[in-house]
Amino acid sequence: MKTQQQAITARGLVKSFGAVKAVAGVDLDLAEGEAVGLLGPNGAGKSTALSMLMGLRKPDAGSVSIFGHAAGSRAARRVTGVTPQAAGFPVQLTPREVLAYAAAHHANPRQSRDLAEAFGVGALMDRRMVGFSGGEVRRVALALAFVGAPKLVFLDEPTTGLDTAAQEGFCSVARAFVQQGGALVLTSHHWDEIEAICDRITMIDKGERVLDGSLDEIRARTRVNRLSFALPDGVMPPDWLGATHSLEGWHVETRDSDGVLRRMVAEGVPFAALSIQPLALKDVIARIRMEATQ
Ligand SMILES: Nc1ncnc2c1ncn2[C@@H]1O[C@H](COP(=O)(O)OP(=O)(O)O)[C@@H](O)[C@H]1O
Ligand SMILES: [Mg+2]
Incomplete structure (x- = not known):
C-alpha cells in the first residue's frame, strides 16, 4: 500500500x-x-x-x-x-x-x-x-x-x-x-x-x-444514552430520574439506561412512547466541553 x-x-x-x-x-x-x-x-x-x-x-x-x-x-x-x-x-x-x-x-x-x-x-x-x-x-x-x-x-x-x-x-x-x-x-x-x-x-x-x-x-469518551418518553398530563417524573422537559417530551441522559428503565418499571412510572438512543454527536461534544470547564 x-x-x-x-x-x-x-x-x-x-x-x-x-x-x-x-x-x-x-x-x-x-x-x-x-x-x-x-x-x-x-x-x-x-x-x-x-x-x-x-x-x-x-x-x-x-x-x-x-x-x-x-x-x-x-x-x-x-x-x-x-x-x-x-x-x-x-x-x-x-x-x-x-x-x-x-x-x-x-x-x-x-x-x-x-x-x-x-x-x-x-x-x-x-x-x-x-x-x-x-x-x-x-x-x-x-x-x-x-x-x-x-x-x-x-x-x-x-x-x-x-x-x-x-x-x-x-x-x-x-x-x-x-x-x-x-x-x-x-x-x-x-x-x-x-x-x-x-x-x-x-x-x-x-x-x-x-x-x-x-x-x-x-x-467513546461519553457512553451516554438518552431516554425519551411521554407522561400523562399532570404527572411529573420522580426526582431521582433527573428528567428534563422539552417540546418532544421528557428526557433522561444516563450511562445506565437498563438500570434506569428497570427502576421506572418497578416504581410504576406511567411512561409511554419510550425510546433509547445514543447521544447525538453535538450533545456529546457539549457534554465534553461542559465537563472540561467544570
Ligand atoms: N477581513 C476582516 N476584517 C475584520 N474582521 C474580520 C475579517 N475577517 C474576519 N473577521 C473577524 O474575525 C473573526 C473570525 O471570523 P471568521 O474567521 O470569518 O469566523 P467563522 O468563519 O468561524 O464564522 C470574527 O470576529 C470576524 O468578524
Ligand atoms: Mg466562516
Missing part, C-alpha cells in the same frame, strides 16, 4: 484584524485519506483559519506546510481544490466552460461530465450561468473544487443553501474522495454531514482550539 503523505502541517497560526484576534494559535495536522471537520460558532475563526491554510491570508505568526510546500505556492495550489464561501462566476459562461477553465490549471483533471452528474449540474452544463439560482451556482462551485483531481480539498460551509438531494450528492462525492486517498478540510454547521464525512473534528471558539480528536474517540 502507498504510504500516506502528510497533507497539512500547521503550527501556531495567529491572525488579528485590528483589535479582533480572529485566530489565536491553532495547530492542525491532516494526512492523505483523512477528513477533518472544523467546527465552531459563527465568528469562531474557521474561515480565517482556512484562508491561511489555503495561502489566501498570511498568518501574523505560525507556519503552514501543504505537502511540504508553502501555503499558496504554485506547487501547493496545483494539488489543492477549493470552494469559496461566496462564489462569483462570470455569468456569460456555462458550467462546462467554467469547469474547463479551472481544469486547465491542473495536471490530470477529472472529466467534468461525471462531476456534473454527481452534483446534479448535468442538465445545466450548457446553459449560461446568468439566472442560475443560488443552489445551482453552489453546485457548480462544489464541482469546481474537485475538477482538478486534487489531493487536498478545502470546503467552507459547502452545502449552505443546497437542497437535500444536492447535499446527499455532495456527501457521497466527498466520502469517495477521502476513501480514494484525498485529504479534506470541511467547515459545516450540519452535524449529519460532519458525521458522514469526517474522521476527526477540531473545534475552535474565539480563535482557539477547544477540542480535537477522532469522532470514534469522542463518542
Whole structure:
C-alpha cells in the first residue's frame, strides 16, 4: 500500500484584524485519506483559519506546510481544490466552460461530465450561468473544487443553501474522495454531514482550539444514552430520574439506561412512547466541553 503523505502541517497560526484576534494559535495536522471537520460558532475563526491554510491570508505568526510546500505556492495550489464561501462566476459562461477553465490549471483533471452528474449540474452544463439560482451556482462551485483531481480539498460551509438531494450528492462525492486517498478540510454547521464525512473534528471558539480528536474517540469518551418518553398530563417524573422537559417530551441522559428503565418499571412510572438512543454527536461534544470547564 502507498504510504500516506502528510497533507497539512500547521503550527501556531495567529491572525488579528485590528483589535479582533480572529485566530489565536491553532495547530492542525491532516494526512492523505483523512477528513477533518472544523467546527465552531459563527465568528469562531474557521474561515480565517482556512484562508491561511489555503495561502489566501498570511498568518501574523505560525507556519503552514501543504505537502511540504508553502501555503499558496504554485506547487501547493496545483494539488489543492477549493470552494469559496461566496462564489462569483462570470455569468456569460456555462458550467462546462467554467469547469474547463479551472481544469486547465491542473495536471490530470477529472472529466467534468461525471462531476456534473454527481452534483446534479448535468442538465445545466450548457446553459449560461446568468439566472442560475443560488443552489445551482453552489453546485457548480462544489464541482469546481474537485475538477482538478486534487489531493487536498478545502470546503467552507459547502452545502449552505443546497437542497437535500444536492447535499446527499455532495456527501457521497466527498466520502469517495477521502476513501480514494484525498485529504479534506470541511467547515459545516450540519452535524449529519460532519458525521458522514469526517474522521476527526477540531473545534475552535474565539480563535482557539477547544477540542480535537477522532469522532470514534469522542463518542467513546461519553457512553451516554438518552431516554425519551411521554407522561400523562399532570404527572411529573420522580426526582431521582433527573428528567428534563422539552417540546418532544421528557428526557433522561444516563450511562445506565437498563438500570434506569428497570427502576421506572418497578416504581410504576406511567411512561409511554419510550425510546433509547445514543447521544447525538453535538450533545456529546457539549457534554465534553461542559465537563472540561467544570
Ligand atoms: N477581513 C476582516 N476584517 C475584520 N474582521 C474580520 C475579517 N475577517 C474576519 N473577521 C473577524 O474575525 C473573526 C473570525 O471570523 P471568521 O474567521 O470569518 O469566523 P467563522 O468563519 O468561524 O464564522 C470574527 O470576529 C470576524 O468578524
Ligand atoms: Mg466562516
